[in-house]
Structure formats: structure tokens, C-alpha cells
Amino acid sequence: MPTDTENPAERPRDATNRSSGAGDVVEAAAPSASRGYGPVFAVREFRAVFLAHLLSLLGVIVSELALTVLVYRLTGSPLLSALTFALGLLPYLFAGTLLAGIADRYPARRVLVVCDLICAGCVAVMVLPGTPVGGLLALRCVIAAVSPVFTGTRMAALADILGEGDLFVLGRSLLRIVSQTALLAGFGVGGLLLAVLSPRGAMTITAVTFLCSAALLRLGTRDRPARSTEGGGGALLKESVSGARAVLADRRIRGLLLLFWLPPMFVVAPEALAAPYADEIGVGPVALGLLMCAMPVGQIAAELYVGTALTPRLRSLIVLSAAAAGLLPLVVYGLRPGMVVTVLALALAGAGSAYVIGLDQWFVAAVPEALRGRAMTLLTAGLMTLQGVGMALAGLAAEFLPVHQVVAAAGAMGTLCVLLLVLEVRRTAPADRIRTEVRDGADQHMTSG
Structure with a gap:
């Protein structure tokens, strides 16, 4: 790990930087020239993370929109419909502070896959016709609580996959670009789905996107040990x-x-x-x-x-x-x-x-x-x-x-x-x-x- 007195982009690095664990060898980015985003996509593990990010993000956006419509149809209440969106933000502080240790205590791949499976499970229960409105909102909170743990773990894992130099910076940049683009396109896709499917039908598709994301992360990334061994089970x-x-x-x-x-x-x-x-x-x-x-x-x-x-x-x-x-x-x-x-x-x-x-x-x-x-x-x-x-x-x-x-x-x-x-x-x-x-x-x- 570089100290605060070093600029990792300027520090000499091994020519092979990091291996993806699947035969990919990434050459360190030269500090004096930008080669764009191409070298990031040359890393096989990053390609899996990138596609998984896109799928899970579209799943979140479409499920939020479909759930908002579903809650409004069930209750006729604009307040509860708006609350469905608000619940996407409220658990962040709680989960990001009290559950943050998960990101370092357990292997990153395991954490990411389990988070996706939890989200898929929550959406699957939402789809059931008998799930009450209170249950829908509670499940929405669970998905929101999982999100900061998933995002923080993935960000930390990128430094393991891409190294701590310019490839990491460009990898993070690509994920942000995808996030912004998905926000622009996701509501449009969600609107089209809701034009031909019921809200529960649209959410069924998002459960599949979470499962596909979990599969990509499980099969496309390397199993690395946890960063921290401090503390006991409780x-x-x-x-x-x-x-x-x-x-x-x-x-x-x-x-x-x-x-x-x-x-x-x-x-x-x-x-x-x-x-x-x-x-x-x-x-x-x-x-x-x-x-x-x-x-x-x-x-x-x-x-x-x-x-x-x-x-x-x-x-x-x-x-x-x-x-x-x-x-x-x-x-x-x-x-x-x-x-x-x-x-x-x-x-x-x-x-x-x-x-x-x-x-x-x-x-x-x-x-x-x-x-x-x-x-x-x-x-x-x-x-x-x-x-x-x-x-x-x-x-x-x-x-x-x-x-x-x-x-x-x-x-x-x-x-x-x-x-x-x-x-x-x-x-x-x-x-x-x-x-x-x-x-x-x-x-x-x-x-x-």
C-alpha cells in the first residue's frame, strides 16, 4: 500500500501489475500518457464486474419504478408512493456505518454474490400477490441496506483486480459513467416494461437481473481472502x-x-x-x-x-x-x-x-x-x-x-x-x-x- 507521500501513478510498478487470476496479465499504465479506457476492458475480471454492475443497476432502477407504481395502485396514496423512493436513501447511513465491517471481514466475491442473492430474494417475495404493502416497504429497506455494503465491497475489490494506479481510477470512472447512463435509460426501460407488463411482471425480470449479476461475479472473479481478520464472530x-x-x-x-x-x-x-x-x-x-x-x-x-x-x-x-x-x-x-x-x-x-x-x-x-x-x-x-x-x-x-x-x-x-x-x-x-x-x-x- 503506498503511503501518503507517494503518488501511485508516479511510483515504479511491476510490469505485470496484477493478474486477474484467469490468465489475464495487465500491464501497468504509464503515468505520462493516457491510453483511455481500453486497457481496463482488457482485464477479464473487470469485464465481469462491469456487466454485473450494469445488470444489478438496471434491476434496482426498474424495481424502484415498478414498486412505486405497485404501491400507488394498491393504496391510492401519493405519500406512500413517494415514501417508496425515499426508503431507498434512508438506510444508507445505518447500513454504511454499522455493517461496513462486512466489506473487509469476508472475501469480497462472497459478499458481492450474497448481496445480489439477497436482492433477488427480496424482489421474488415482492412479486408474490399476497405480500402486503408494509412488507413491500420493508423489503425495499432491506435492498437499500444491502446497497452500500455491495458498493463499498465492489469499490475495494476493484483495487485488488486493477491495482491501485491508473487502471483503478479508470475502472471507477467507467462504473460511474454506467450509473449515470443507466439513470437516463433505466426509467425509460422501466416505463416501456410497465407499458406491456404488470408491476409484478416487471419486478420478476429484475429478480433475474440480480441472479445474472450474482452468477457473473461468482464465475468471473477470483476468490481472494478477506482483508481484515480482527474481531470474533460477534x-x-x-x-x-x-x-x-x-x-x-x-x-x-x-x-x-x-x-x-x-x-x-x-x-x-x-x-x-x-x-x-x-x-x-x-x-x-x-x-x-x-x-x-x-x-x-x-x-x-x-x-x-x-x-x-x-x-x-x-x-x-x-x-x-x-x-x-x-x-x-x-x-x-x-x-x-x-x-x-x-x-x-x-x-x-x-x-x-x-x-x-x-x-x-x-x-x-x-x-x-x-x-x-x-x-x-x-x-x-x-x-x-x-x-x-x-x-x-x-x-x-x-x-x-x-x-x-x-x-x-x-x-x-x-x-x-x-x-x-x-x-x-x-x-x-x-x-x-x-x-x-x-x-x-x-x-x-x-x-x-
Whole structure:
């Protein structure tokens, strides 16, 4: 495991980096040149993880939509229908903190397969005609509680599969791109399924996607030992809490976690208030769809560009500046602009999230390997929880203020908070990395001049 004073992208590595365990040998990525995403797909284990991620993600999205429709048809209650979505966020903090030890205590492949099987089992029970509404909501909570453990374990396993250098960063980037793309396409696919199938019929298909994901992970990835052997059979809660405490006690790791968490907490404001804002400026459903799609499209485009066109050093160089500037486009909401300017501002705000590619590398370099699964699970739990908090606060503020002012204020306050956090992350940066970034920035300036 590299120390905080090393940049893993610059450190000499073995030419074979990591073996997939199935005959695949991955050549280490050169730090001075970006080869795009191709070398990541050359790793057979990653291909299995990638396809499993896509299947399980589509399963989650379609099942959420189908379950929402089913609950509304059974109860006629808009509140219970909306609560079905809300329950997807509420268990994240609980599960991500109290169950995080699972990610390090047990072999990653076993954890991932069991999580998929639990989700498939929950959906299978949801499909049964006799399942009451209370049972449907409880099963929804179980799936949501499994999600941060699954995501954190998979993130930690990627470092084992791809190594801790540039391939890991690009692998994480690809999974994020798939997530954003699936959000854009998943609701459309779910809508088509619900047009020809009943909600329970659509959920039956999602149970199959979870089973296929489990099969891919079981047959397509290597069985590696657990990272941590501390604690006994009954010490999972203690192990999870102590791991979270150890992660948050480290000033460097804590600052990096906050840099993952804070910008998304503020950037969700325009998405949470998209419908009220469309009503405020007098546009219809088509324009509302554009408002909802603009930010994910900007994020996907920027992440693809940064992942393919920039070297690892340049990705590291832009982290703090991109994070600091990412929320500024939202300030334009204060002028109550028309659709063209609004969509452009949202796309730019989405593009600002490309700072996460370089931040991934800093994070995996800072976290000790024995804590990696718990740290990744905590990262996921905090990210989802704070996005939920951000949505709730934006909605609460919009009860008292015009929507355009709320979004503009979120952009301004978020920028101020992130600037303060950037100073903290800068202070805790390893001296070697600061010197490297200053030198690379000067070289880049001389070259462009």
C-alpha cells in the first residue's frame, strides 16, 4: 500500500501489475500518457464486474419504478408512493456505518454474490400477490441496506483486480459513467416494461437481473481472502464502528471524504427542484425532461473526456480547481434565466464532477488496505445520505423562497464551503505531490506558451 507521500501513478510498478487470476496479465499504465479506457476492458475480471454492475443497476432502477407504481395502485396514496423512493436513501447511513465491517471481514466475491442473492430474494417475495404493502416497504429497506455494503465491497475489490494506479481510477470512472447512463435509460426501460407488463411482471425480470449479476461475479472473479481478520464472530458491529472511527480520525482521509460528499450535497438542489422551477418559468414536460437530463449528460461527457484525454498527472492537477468551480454555474439561477442558459449551467455543473477521477486516486492512496472496504462503504453511505439531506433542505427552503433563489444560494454557499475544504485538503497533501503538481503545472504552461 503506498503511503501518503507517494503518488501511485508516479511510483515504479511491476510490469505485470496484477493478474486477474484467469490468465489475464495487465500491464501497468504509464503515468505520462493516457491510453483511455481500453486497457481496463482488457482485464477479464473487470469485464465481469462491469456487466454485473450494469445488470444489478438496471434491476434496482426498474424495481424502484415498478414498486412505486405497485404501491400507488394498491393504496391510492401519493405519500406512500413517494415514501417508496425515499426508503431507498434512508438506510444508507445505518447500513454504511454499522455493517461496513462486512466489506473487509469476508472475501469480497462472497459478499458481492450474497448481496445480489439477497436482492433477488427480496424482489421474488415482492412479486408474490399476497405480500402486503408494509412488507413491500420493508423489503425495499432491506435492498437499500444491502446497497452500500455491495458498493463499498465492489469499490475495494476493484483495487485488488486493477491495482491501485491508473487502471483503478479508470475502472471507477467507467462504473460511474454506467450509473449515470443507466439513470437516463433505466426509467425509460422501466416505463416501456410497465407499458406491456404488470408491476409484478416487471419486478420478476429484475429478480433475474440480480441472479445474472450474482452468477457473473461468482464465475468471473477470483476468490481472494478477506482483508481484515480482527474481531470474533460477534464483533461485526464493533469492527464496523471502529473502522469508521479510524477512517474519520485521519485528517487527510476525512478531508478527502468531505470533498467527495459536499459538492453533491449542494449540486442536487436543481434536480430536486426541477419540477417547481419548470413551473416557475412556465415550461412544459419536455423542458422538464431536459432539465433533469442536462446534469447527467454533462457529467458523462466530462468524465469521458478527462478519462481518455488527460494523463494521470493532469487529472490529479485539476482536482481542487474543478471541485472549487463546479458549483459556480448554479449561481446563474439567481438571474432566473431561460431554458438555454439553464440547461447549459446544469451541464457545466455536471461537468464539474469530473474532479472525482483524480480524487479517487488520492483516496485509495491514503486509506490503509486493511480499512479499504470499510472506507469505501462509508464513502458511499455518506454520499447518498448527504444527497438526501441536500434534497430535503432544498425542498424546505423552497417553501419560503422562490426556487431560482434557492438554487442560486445552494451554488454560492456550496462554493464557499468547498473552497474552505479545498484549503484543508491542500494543507494535508503529501509534500511530494504538491511539488509534482507545481512542476507539472509549470511545464504545462511553458508547453502551451
